[in-house]
Amino acid sequence: MWPPPFKGFFEWVATLPGSQYLREDAPNFFGMFLTIHVLSLCLFLGLVLMMDLRLLGLAHRDTPITQIQKRLFPWQLVGAIVMSISGLVLFYAQPVLYWGKGFYWIKMVLVMPLAMLNLLVFHFTTYRTVAEWDTSPKPPPAARLAGVLSIVLWVGVLAFGRLVAYDWWTIVETGLKGN
Amino acid sequence: MLRPFFEWMYGIGVYKSSIYLGPGINLVHLVAMCTFMGALLMVDLRLLGTGLTGQPVKQVARSAQPWLIGGLVMLVVTGIPAVMTVATDEYQNPVFWFKMYVLLAAVIFTFTVRRRVASADETLVSPVWRKLVALVSIVLWMSVAAGGRLIMYL
Numbered sequence: 001m002w003p004p005p006f007k008g009f010f011e012w013v014a015t016l017p018g019s020q021y022l023r024e025d026a027p028n029f030f031g032m033f034l035t036i037h038v039l040s041l042c043l044f045l046g047l048v049l050m051m052d053l054r055l056l057g058l059a060h061r062d063t064p065i066t067q068i069q070k071r072l073f074p075w076q077l078v079g080a081i082v083m084s085i086s087g088l089v090l091f092y093a094q095p096v097l098y099w100g101k102g103f104y105w106i107k108m109v110l111v112m113p114l115a116m117l118n119l120l121v122f123h124f125t126t127y128r129t130v131a132e133w134d135t136s137p138k139p140p141p142a143a144r145l146a147g148v149l150s151i152v153l154w155v156g157v158l159a160f161g162r163l164v165a166y167d168w169w170t171i172v173e174t175g176l177k178g179n
Numbered sequence: 180m181l182r183p184f185f186e187w188m189y190g191i192g193v194y195k196s197s198i199y200l201g202p203g204i205n206l207v208h209l210v211a212m213c214t215f216m217g218a219l220l221m222v223d224l225r226l227l228g229t230g231l232t233g234q235p236v237k238q239v240a241r242s243a244q245p246w247l248i249g250g251l252v253m254l255v256v257t258g259i260p261a262v263m264t265v266a267t268d269e270y271q272n273p274v275f276w277f278k279m280y281v282l283l284a285a286v287i288f289t290f291t292v293r294r295r296v297a298s299a300d301e302t303l304v305s306p307v308w309r310k311l312v313a314l315v316s317i318v319l320w321m322s323v324a325a326g327g328r329l330i331m332y333l
Contacts (some may be wrong), residue, residue, distance in 0.1 A: 006300060012216055029333035046217025053246070060242045067233045067298045158213070159206050166202060 002102070003171055007077065010099035029093065037086040039124035044079025045154055049073045055147030057138035063145075064134045069127075103171030107160035115153035122146035181269060188267035200265060208257040212324065215227035215250025218243040219289075219320055222297055228306065236309070240297035251286075274333045278326030285319035 006172075013019060022029050053059035054068050091098055098104045126142040135140050194200045204309055224230030225239045262269055269275040296312045 030314055031329055034224075034332075035325045035328045039324055042213060042216035042324055043220060045213040047221055048214075049214055050215075050221055050243075050246070051218040052220070059246060062238060062242060063231065063234055071233065072221065072232050075220070075230060103202060158209055160208060162206060163202065 004099060004102075004105055007096075007099055010095040013095040016092070019092055019095070022089075030090070033090050033093075037083060037090065040079045040082035040086065041158065042079075044076055044083055045158060046155055047076045047079065047150065051076075052147040052150045055139055055143050055150075057136075057144065061137040062155050063141065065136075065152070066130055066134050069130075077167055089097055101164050102170030103160045103166075107157055109165070110157040111153060115150065118146060118149045118153055122150075135164040185266040185270040188263040191263060193260045193263045194213035204257050204260055207255060208261060210282075211250050212327075213256060214246055216320065216324070218250060218285055219316065222247075222286075223316050225310045226297065228310065228326035229262040233292060236301055247289075251265055269330070272325055272330060272333075273329045278323055278330065281319060281322045281326060285316075288315060288319060 050059065051068050051072055054061070054063065056063060060068060095151070122143070126140075126146055133143065138144075194204075221230055222243050224239045225232065225234070225236055230240050264277075293312050293316050294318075296309055
């Protein structure tokens with residue numbers, strides 16, 4: 001488990017066209033893409049939290065759940081796409097840095113897949129009966145559980161992403177920078 | 180002018196008790212930011228004519244309000260100790276001052292112009308005016324967030 005596997009793959013990505021350029025010759029690139037990542041996070045996680053709080057019956061109780069689900073979804077998707085692209089670019093520029101980050105592994109292989117699994121399970125099970133509790137100020141326990149899990153898991157993704165900036169549980173390779 | 184104040188804040192050494200306090204407060208700051216931005220953007224999107232179009236603007240704004248205020252309070256509560264740890268560096272950092280000035284403008288705009296437009300009867304406000312207010316709100320608050328992220332880069 002530690003040091004993490006597939007080091008050769010991460011080193012190979014670092015040799016691809018553009019990766020070395022972004023890493024060594026584009027000084028403003030890192031701050032710029034981190035900023036894009038954070039701004040799209042505001043859109044994605046902000047609207048996801050509003051939806052989850054509605055599922056918990058804590059916010060927007062006058063608004064039907066299907067309204068929140070359907071009409072906020074396109075904007076959550078926009079946020080998620082911009083976040084994924086900016087995240088991929090950040091990774092592409094410094095793959096070996098992220099390879100050596102324990103928190104990055106936890107975020108990508110554990111917490112994010114669980115958050116997505118929760119989303120899919122909710123959508124294909126509990127959400128099927130939404131017609132019965134669409135306007136209910138306090139949705140049934142299964143929906144509230146999905147809301148709590150969503151908040152905990154996505155905030156977990158945010159937290160582990162942010163923790164990547166610190167030196168804890170990090171294998172330091174020379175010539176890398178990261179915040 | 181404010182230099183002695185920033186030196187005094189730095190002198191307190193808020194995070195001295197634990198190395199986990201800094202990252203911990205930073206995480207709460209980010210969760211508060213997401214809550215605030217969610218409450219802000221769902222209203223701004225509605226003002227732009229998208230998002231929760233099935234609900235009146237007034238209703239969306241009313242139900243977002245406690246999360247907007249709560250998020251902002253948590254942002255300030257966690258932001259102050261974050262500034263205090265590096266106060267003397269922040270004093271000399273132009274991005275920090277950019278963030279503070281835009282923040283001031285954003286707070287004033289949000290609780291005067293935007294508040295009136297969002298709580299007004301829809302027939303009384305033209306759609307163009309509503310969209311303009313939403314765009315200004317988004318640009319102001321996204322600039323605050325970007326400033327926060329970039330403080331340590333420029």
